[in-house]
Amino acid sequence: LMAKPEDPYDWVITNLLERMDRLILTGEEGLGKSVLLRQLALMSAAGLHPFTKAKIPPIRAHIIDLENTERHVRRQLRPMSIQAKAKGNDHSGRLFIDCDPRGIDITRDKDFSLVNKVLDATQPDLLIIGPLYRMVPRALQTDDHVAPVIAALNSIRARGITIAMEAHA
Numbered sequence: 001l002m003a004k005p006e007d008p009y010d011w012v013i014t015n016l017l018e019r020m021d022r023l024i025l026t027g028e029e030g031l032g033k034s035v036l037l038r039q040l041a042l043m044s045a046a047g048l049h050p051f052t053k054a055k056i057p058p059i060r061a062h063i064i065d066l067e068n069t070e071r072h073v074r075r076q077l078r079p080m081s082i083q084a085k086a087k088g089n090d091h092s093g094r095l096f097i098d099c100d101p102r103g104i105d106i107t108r109d110k111d112f113s114l115v116n117k118v119l120d121a122t123q124p125d126l127l128i129i130g131p132l133y134r135m136v137p138r139a140l141q142t143d144d145h146v147a148p149v150i151a152a153l154n155s156i157r158a159r160g161i162t163i164a165m166e167a168h169a
Contacts, residue, residue, distance in 0.1 A: 012125045012162045013044045014056040019125070020157045023164040024132070033166040035076060037128045038063060040164060042077055044126060045091040046084035053087065062096040062124035064115065066134035070099045096122040103134035107148040112155075119156065127156060130165035 010019040017023065017040075025033040040061075043050040047058035065073050077097075084091060098118060104111040119127065129135065132149075140146045157163055 011056075012059055013040065014049060014054075016049070016051075017126070017162050017164070019160055019162055021162045022153065022157060023162075025164070025166045026169050028169055034065075034068070034131075037130075037164050037166060038073070038077055039080060041126060041128045042080045042091055042095055043084060045095040046081075046087075046089040048084055048087060048089050055089070058089070058091075058094055059125040060094050060096075060123060061091075061126040061128065062119065062122050063098070064118070064127065064129040065097070065099045065101075066103045066129070067101055067131055068099060069101055070097070073097060073099055096124065101134075103137065105137050106135045106152045112152050115156070119159065119161065124161060126162045126164065128164050130167070132165055132167040135165075 011017070012019050012021070025036065027033055040050045041063050042061070043053070044056065044059050045061040047055055049056050063073070081091065096118075104115070106112055106115065115129075132140070136145075136149055138145065140149065153163055
């Protein structure tokens with residue numbers, strides 16, 4: 001493995017997330033995990049680094065929010081959108097948002113098929129999905145509970161998609 005030459009980075013967000021990376025933010029409720037993940041999606045879709053605001057190649061980002069309503073997500077994203085547009089960068093046509101506060105069961109074929117159908121339509125580089133507790137309707141306490149969730153997420157990553165999600169501590 002180490003004898004092979006180094007492959008170049010395939011950045012989705014320059015110097016932050018590479019294609020097929022996975023990021024899970026954990027913490028108590030109300031610490032800003034959702035806000036940070038939305039910032040990653042919107043700013044990078046607008047071609048701005050989410051932390052430095054330096055210009056980067058714009059990406060296609062898709063947010064699947066399984067906890068909040070469209071109204072809630074829109075209120076949080078609007079100031080970021082205004083800021084990105086003020087810098088001359090627009091995310092139109094590159095940021096996709098679906099909200100279903102009822103949650104899903106990503107381990108069920110029906111729900112997983114719907115997620116894949118949405119991803120087929122938008123072809124995102126970055127998927128923000130979650131929170132984790134809304135992706136399955138039961139506690140994930142054993143390896144047997146977690147394995148099907150990991151399999152579903154790895155199937156999404158295998159499409160070349162970077163995944164970022166939140167999990168409540």
